[in-house]
Every structure is written in structure tokens, then in C-alpha cells.
Amino acid sequence: MTTTATAPAGWRSGLRDTLPLLGGYLPVAISFGVIASRAGFSPLEVGLISALIYAGASQFLFVGMAAAGAPLWLTVVMTLVINLRHLAYAPNLAEWLPRSRSWPWLMHGLTDQVFALAHARLPQLESERRLGWFAAASLLAWLVWIGGSLLGALAGEWLTARWPLLDRVMPFALPALFLVLVAPRFTSLRWSAALTVSTVAGLVLTLTGPADFAIVLAAACGMLCFYLLPAVSGRYS
Amino acid sequence: MSSALWLGVIAAALGTWLLRALPLLWMQRRLRRSPHRTGALPQWLAALGPMMIAAVLGVSLVPSEQSVTGWLATLAGSAITLALWWRLRSLGWPVVAGVAVFGVVVIILS
Structure with a gap:
């Protein structure tokens, strides 16, 4: 090719x-x-x-x-x-x-x-x-x-x-890099909502809760949102 | 460092590597058995990957210095990073610009 x-x-x-x-x-x-x-x-x-x-x-x-x-x-x-x-x-x-x-x-x-x-x-x-x-x-x-x-x-x-x-x-290079890696995944309402929940939960849990487990807990919040919301656009990936 | 602690380091290293490598072997076996390679990944696992990345983003957005300066710099750096990504759809320059703006805000407000 x-x-x-x-x-x-x-x-x-x-x-x-x-x-x-x-x-x-x-x-x-x-x-x-x-x-x-x-x-x-x-x-x-x-x-x-x-x-x-x-x-x-x-x-x-x-x-x-x-x-x-x-x-x-x-x-x-x-x-x-x-x-x-x-x-x-x-x-x-x-x-x-x-x-x-x-x-x-x-x-x-x-x-x-x-x-x-x-x-x-x-x-x-x-x-x-x-x-x-x-x-x-x-x-x-x-x-x-x-x-x-x-x-x-x-x-x-x-x-x-x-x-x-x-x-x-x-150290700001890390969140900046993650921003450009996450941004292309906002492809539908369902994905956008779930990814936003996961991001915000990660931020809030780091500020207030057990920082060591913030990633897993925040991802779980995002997953919960993903499955609670109907697949509005019908687009999964 | 005592030999017991070295054993601990080796156990933690081996365990971490297994946590990373064993799921790959499991998934590769699933892919070999699946006639359609793209359908082999369970839907929940396909969603979990991006959620993990978004969670790591949220964790890393918390500035090491939690002050008005730190938060404003994070906000400005993030906005520029996203704006440049929207325009260029590339990886490198948005990150460089984001870090530069973050630094400028820190210098101005400090």
C-alpha cells in the first residue's frame, strides 16, 4: 500500500x-x-x-x-x-x-x-x-x-x-493529553454523558474521597450512567 | 533494603504484570474463537476502557496546588487544549499550547 x-x-x-x-x-x-x-x-x-x-x-x-x-x-x-x-x-x-x-x-x-x-x-x-x-x-x-x-x-x-x-x-501535560484522548469519544449523547460523569466523579473523588480508588469508582459511576441512559443515537462505538 | 522487602517488590511487580498480561491472553483466545474479531469484546468491557481514561482525566485535572491560581490555570489550559484540538485534531500541539497557557496563567497570577 x-x-x-x-x-x-x-x-x-x-x-x-x-x-x-x-x-x-x-x-x-x-x-x-x-x-x-x-x-x-x-x-x-x-x-x-x-x-x-x-x-x-x-x-x-x-x-x-x-x-x-x-x-x-x-x-x-x-x-x-x-x-x-x-x-x-x-x-x-x-x-x-x-x-x-x-x-x-x-x-x-x-x-x-x-x-x-x-x-x-x-x-x-x-x-x-x-x-x-x-x-x-x-x-x-x-x-x-x-x-x-x-x-x-x-x-x-x-x-x-x-x-x-x-x-x-x-504536570499539566498529563490532563492536557487525556483531554485530547477523551475528546474524540464524545460521539453521542449517551457517550458524552457517561464520559462527563466519569471525569467529574474522578475530579470530585480525588478532592474529597479515597484518592487511591478514585479511578475505579469514577469509572464505575460512568458505567452506571452509560447503562442507565438509553442508546439515544444508536451509535455505540 | 532487606531481602524480605525485595521479595515484596518482586511479588508486587509480578502481580502487576499478571494483571496487565493475563487479560490479554484471555482476550486473544476469545478473538481466535470468534468468527468476527470485532464482536469478541464484551460490550461492558468495551465501554469500561474509555470510562477509565475519562476517570484518569478527572483525577489528573486536580491541580497539585489547589488555589485560585491553580484552578484558573487548569481552566485556561484545558480550554486552549480543547480549542486547538477542535481545530487541528492532533495530539502534540494542543498539549504544548495547553501547558504553555497553564504556565503563563501561573506566572501572571503568582
Whole structure:
């Protein structure tokens, strides 16, 4: 196909598409490095935790509970409970993944952000470019997460003191990215209402309730709205 | 870090990876059995994915600094991001513009 011949390689598209995500990743990773370092973890340990667990919110919880002396089994269980939402991610992508034995291993990189990006981009790519796209996007995000954590552990306090504005401004890249990923899904009254409920619930629950479970609870509110509303436009996807 | 804590890290890492990878294997098996690949994903699961993304959006919209400046900057940044997305229908520039406007509002109001 001519479009395939002229289109950039999958991995190159993956790297380019991931760039907006990194503006949000880096400050959070640096924050994790700072907090884990304060909790008594060495830079090597911080880097390894980020490389192995690779799940933002649950990493914060893990080092917090470990530092507070919580029972190890409870620390692990709570880490996994927070990550239960990831169960829904891979099945939503499976339809777009060409055959390869690499996919189960690549799922290590399936974070909230990479899922949102892949859910929007994979359907737009030719089948033969998808493996390269996902491998490059998830690998870049993973390396930046590890690098940011190390940076935070080694020099986070100095960095945030020297450029406090950067620390305040860069995290907005994440909501901005999610906005452009969610916006195209407002395709009908039913979808618009359910997505709005999910977004507003996420915001309100973070402000008022259990922030660690806000994503799951907010998605449940959105699902409830989705099934309570009749399919007015008759358009599902 | 004690060896017990390392075991905890490995258990959490393995568990997180399984939470991400096992549903893929389950879904791939369903797809292989389904004559129409697009109909294999249960409707509730197809709806859950976008709901999760919207929920993560809501969570991330809360500014780290919850002040009038933080909220106004979030509002302005979001408006510009959406307006530019509406015009360009692309990923990169709306995000860059949103972050820039967010930063300008923070500087002006601080």
C-alpha cells in the first residue's frame, strides 16, 4: 500500500506520539524519587522499584507503607488492589494487536497513560506498524519513568528548589493529553454523558474521597450512567 | 533494603504484570474463537476502557496546588487544549499550547 510506504515507521510514530506524555511523567517520577529517597530507599533501590513495579500510584503507596512498617503482605496486597483497574486495559487493545509472542512481555509497559494513548492511536495505524509503535512508546515511557525516579532520588530536592515553576507547570501535560484522548469519544449523547460523569466523579473523588480508588469508582459511576441512559443515537462505538 | 522487602517488590511487580498480561491472553483466545474479531469484546468491557481514561482525566485535572491560581490555570489550559484540538485534531500541539497557557496563567497570577 502506498500509505504504508510513505508513512513513518511504527517505532518512530510511537516515539513521537509519546512525547506529550513525558511532560507529565517526568515530574511525577521525580516526585517519586524524592519521596522514596526521604523514606530511606537508596537511588539503586528507587530505580529498581520503578523498573519492576512500574505503576505510579501503587509505587507511592508501596514505599509509604514499607517506610511506615506496615506488614509486607498487606503492602503487596494494597499495591495490587490499586492496580486492579489494569485488568480492563489489554482486552480493549487486543483487537488491534497483530500476532506476536512479544505482546505478553510488552504488557509490562501498559500504564494508564500508555493505554489511553494506544487505545486512540493503534486503530489508526496499519497492522504491521502497531508492534513497533507500541514497543517504542512503552519503552520510552518506561525509561523516562526510571530515569525520572533516579533523578528525583539523586537530585530531586535541588531540582525543585532551583526550578520551582517547572515543577508546577509540567504536570499539566498529563490532563492536557487525556483531554485530547477523551475528546474524540464524545460521539453521542449517551457517550458524552457517561464520559462527563466519569471525569467529574474522578475530579470530585480525588478532592474529597479515597484518592487511591478514585479511578475505579469514577469509572464505575460512568458505567452506571452509560447503562442507565438509553442508546439515544444508536451509535455505540 | 532487606531481602524480605525485595521479595515484596518482586511479588508486587509480578502481580502487576499478571494483571496487565493475563487479560490479554484471555482476550486473544476469545478473538481466535470468534468468527468476527470485532464482536469478541464484551460490550461492558468495551465501554469500561474509555470510562477509565475519562476517570484518569478527572483525577489528573486536580491541580497539585489547589488555589485560585491553580484552578484558573487548569481552566485556561484545558480550554486552549480543547480549542486547538477542535481545530487541528492532533495530539502534540494542543498539549504544548495547553501547558504553555497553564504556565503563563501561573506566572501572571503568582
